[in-house]
Amino acid sequence: MTLQVCIMTPDRIFWNDQAEEIILPTNTGQMGVLTNHAPLITALDIGVALVRSKMEWMPVALMGGFALIKNNQVTILVNEAESSKQIEPEQAETAFTEAKTRLEEAEGEKQRVEATFQFKRARARYQVIKQLSAV
Template sequence: MNLQISILTPERPFWNGEADEIILPTETGEMGVLKNHAPIITGLDVGAMLLRIQGEWSSFAIMGGFAVVKQNQVTLLANEAESSKTIDADEASNAFEKAKKNLEQAQGIKQKVEANFAFKRAKARYQVVQVLNKR
């Protein structure tokens, strides 16, 4: 038996299926999960999530949330999720560059916090498109 993966967002169940491996963007860095992983609950950061299914990698942008790993089941409760297949590469690249400039030019705490969140979000979308293009 492989890992049973469920990705849930507030709007709908986003993805459900089996995978050989999952790499999660956690608040403490990337975390890989294989079959028979120890039980864990972890916070998800805004970032790129990877799934390996029969040797092929798929990438998704995850916009924070939580993950529960238990008995070869991985459940993600994500604020938002987006597949690399639905992201326009040029738009993601332009949004990433714009967000990077806005973060560099941000003044004051509130503007810096907002610019940092927008940057992380744009970076996640850009990263998942880059993973898709490298295959």
């Protein structure tokens, strides 16, 4: 038995297919989902989702949203989603390094909040590239 996973952004269906397992970046940490998972709605943080389909892992950068799990269907609604095919490795690494520096140098609450948001986005994209090379 498998999960039906659908990842949607505001402008398109990013991915819609069967998977054996998915690991989601929730606001309280990573959460694994297998078949026959209890019904659940959870908020998603900016981070990397891992989808296992046919014994291969596919990393996807998710930019915050929600996930609904019910009857072996996982519906993921996010602001943005990117796969490794859409991310330029050198650009992702540069953006991650710059975002990390901005976060370390941030002064004041507003700058820290903005720098943290940019850091999380850059880190998610960078981790997708690193996950791909580790798999």
